[in-house]
Amino acid sequence: MRFPVAVAIALCFALPATAHEADLSLDTATQLLSAANIVSAPKVVDCTLSEGAETSCIQFAVKPEPANHAAGPWCPSNISDGADQGGIWLKDGAVLEADGAFFTILADLYDDDEWQLSDPATGAINVTSSAEACAAAARPDVDPAYNNYCVQCLTDYVDPDLVITYTIPLVPVAASRTSPINFGGAGVATNGIKLDGPAPVDAILDAYTIAPFDDCGGHVNLHVGYHFHAVRNCLEVSDLALDALVVGIAMDGYLITENALGLYDLDACNGHIGESYHYHTGADGSNQILGCLTAQTGCAVEGEGGVFDATQTSRPPRP
Numbered sequence: 001m002r003f004p005v006a007v008a009i010a011l012c013f014a015l016p017a018t019a020h021e022a023d024l025s026l027d028t029a030t031q032l033l034s035a036a037n038i039v040s041a042p043k044v045v046d047c048t049l050s051e052g053a054e055t056s057c058i059q060f061a062v063k064p065e066p067a068n069h070a071a072g073p074w075c076p077s078n079i080s081d082g083a084d085q086g087g088i089w090l091k092d093g094a095v096l097e098a099d100g101a102f103f104t105i106l107a108d109l110y111d112d113d114e115w116q117l118s119d120p121a122t123g124a125i126n127v128t129s130s131a132e133a134c135a136a137a138a139r140p141d142v143d144p145a146y147n148n149y150c151v152q153c154l155t156d157y158v159d160p161d162l163v164i165t166y167t168i169p170l171v172p173v174a175a176s177r178t179s180p181i182n183f184g185g186a187g188v189a190t191n192g193i194k195l196d197g198p199a200p201v202d203a204i205l206d207a208y209t210i211a212p213f214d215d216c217g218g219h220v221n222l223h224v225g226y227h228f229h230a231v232r233n234c235l236e237v238s239d240l241a242l243d244a245l246v247v248g249i250a251m252d253g254y255l256i257t258e259n260a261l262g263l264y265d266l267d268a269c270n271g272h273i274g275e276s277y278h279y280h281t282g283a284d285g286s287n288q289i290l291g292c293l294t295a296q297t298g299c300a301v302e303g304e305g306g307v308f309d310a311t312q313t314s315r316p317p318r319p
C-alpha cells in the first residue's frame with residue numbers, strides 16, 4: 001500500500017514477532033530504557049518503515065509518566081510565587097523562568113497589551129484547573145474562554161491506562177529524504193518519555209496562553225501524556241562510546257546524545273557522523289530536540305500491541 005509522502009511518514013505496520021536471536025541492539029535498548037515506566041518490555045518485531053522498508057524493529061510499550069523524576073510544576077498560582085512553583089518558558093532560544101513575576105511582564109515581553117494573565121487586585125494567575133479546561137485550552141483552536149490563561153494539564157488528568165507503543169528500527173534504513181518530526185515525535189528518552197517535535201509556541205501565544213514546561217522540559221497533554229520539548233538534566237545517561245552520553249533513541253533508530261554545545265558541525269537534523277551517525281539534542285531553549293530525522297522512521301502510537309497503521313497517528317500536532 002502506498003501513501004503520498006506527506007502522510008507516509010507515520011506508516012508503520014508492526015506484526016507479531018517472528019523468532020529473532022536477541023542481539024546487542026535489543027540488549028542496548030533494554031539497558032537504555034531501564035529507567036522507563038515499561039508496560040511491555042522491548043522485543044524484536046517485523047515492521048514496515050516510513051518509506052516502505054521491511055525490516056526488524058524494537059517494540060516496547062511505556063506509560064507516559066516519568067518514573068525517575070517529578071512531573072511539574074508548570075503554572076504558579078500567584079504573581080508572588082517563586083521559581084520553584086512554576087516551570088519554564090522558551091523565547092528566542094532562551095529559557096525563561098515561568099515564576100510568578102514572569103506572568104506580570106508578558107505585555108512587555110510580547111509587546112501587546114492584550115496580555116493580562118493575573119488579577120491586578122489579588123495577583124492570582126488564571127490557571128486551567130480541570131481536565132476539561134486543559135483540553136479546551138490546549139487544543140489547536142483554543143477555546144476563547146481560556147485566552148489569558150496559564151495552561152497546564154496535570155498527570156492526574158491522563159487516562160491511567162494510557163500507554164504509548166514505540167516501534168523503532170533496530171538498524172537504521174536510509175531514506176530518500178529527511179523526515180520532519182511528525183506526530184510520533186523525535187524519539188524516546190531513556191526514561192521512556194516522548195522526545196517531541198517543537199511545541200506550537202506561536203499558536204499558544206496567539207491565544208494569549210502560556211503552556212509552560214517543567215524544569216525538566218516536559219508537560220502533559222491528554223493524548224500522549226507527559227512529553228518533552230527540551231532535554232535538560234533529568235535523564236539517566238549511558239556511555240556508548242560516542243562523543244557524548246546517550247539520552248534517548250530516535251524514531252529512525254539512531255541514538256540521541258546530549259547537547260554538543262556547538263562543538264560539532266551538525267546537519268539540519270542535529271546529527272553527525274562521529275564514531276557512527278548519531279544526534280545531539282538541541283539547546284534547552286531551542287524548542288527543537290531534533291531538527292528532523294535522517295533515516296526511515298518507525299512509529300509511536302497510543303495503545304498496546306496489535307497492528308498499527310498511519311491512520312492512527314495522523315492527527316494534528318498538539319501543545
Ligand SMILES: [Zn+2]
Pocket residue numbers: 242243244257260264272274278279280
Ligand atoms: Zn556527536
Ligand SMILES: [Zn+2]
Pocket residue numbers: 196199219221227229318319
Ligand atoms: Zn507539548
